[in-house]
Amino acid sequence: MGTDAAATTAGKVVWHTTMSLDGFIAGPGDSMDWALRADLGPTEAGTAMIRDTGAILAGRRWYDMSLTRPDWAPYGGSWQGPVFVLTHRPPAPPPGSQVAFVSGEIRDAVATARTAAAGRDVVVFGPTVAQACLDADVLDEILVHVVPVLLGDGVRLFARPGADRPVQLQRTALAESGQLTDLRFEVTRR
C-alpha cells in the first residue's frame, strides 16, 4: 500500500482525528491511552498535517480532557500556534497561553480561526465541533489515523440518529505507517 496523494493543500478546514477500528475516537470515560501508545509513532500524513496547520479549533471537552495530561500541548508540543476553544463558559485564559476561548455560531468561529491561520489549514478537534462544521458546510477534509484496536464503547466518530442522508466523501489519500492506517477524505457535500 502506498500514498496516492501525499501532498496537502493549505487553507482548508480539516478534521484531524485518531479512530479505533470499530469507529470510536475516545474510549469509555474519554480514555485516549489506546491512541497514545508509544509504538504508534507519527505518520507521514500526521507530520504533514502538523506542518500545514495554522490554527486549531476545538471543543471545550477536548480542552478539559487535554488539561488532565501534565505535559499538555497541541500535537505534543511539536506545533505552536493559536488554539480556539469553543465554550459557553469561558475561563480566564492561562497567562501567556496560545489558547483563546470563543463561543457563538460555528461559522464565526471558523472565520476567526481562518483569519488566525493566515492561509494555512484550520484543524478541527472533536466530533461535536466537526459535525457542526459539516452541518454549516464549512468542513473541507477529514484525516483519520486508524488504530488497530477494538474499543467496544466510547465516543463515536460520527453519530446522527435519524439522519436522512449520508455525508458523501471522496478518499484522497491512503497510506500505512507501522501499525497505523491513514485515510484522508474530501467532503463532497450532499
Ligand SMILES: NC(=O)c1ccc[n+]([C@@H]2O[C@H](COP(=O)([O-])OP(=O)(O)OC[C@H]3O[C@@H](n4cnc5c(N)ncnc54)[C@H](OP(=O)(O)O)[C@@H]3O)[C@@H](O)[C@H]2O)c1
Ligand atoms: N481521537 C482524537 O483524535 C480526538 C480528538 C479530539 C477529541 N477527542 C475526544 O473527543 C471527546 C470530546 O468530543 P466532543 O465532541 O464530545 O466534545 P468537544 O467537541 O471537545 O466539546 C464539546 C463542547 O464544546 C463546547 N461547544 C461546542 N460548540 C460550541 C459553540 N458553538 N459555542 C460554544 N461552545 C461550544 C460546548 O462546551 P460547553 O457548553 O461546556 O462550554 C460543548 O459541550 C473527548 O473524549 C476527547 O478526548 C478525540
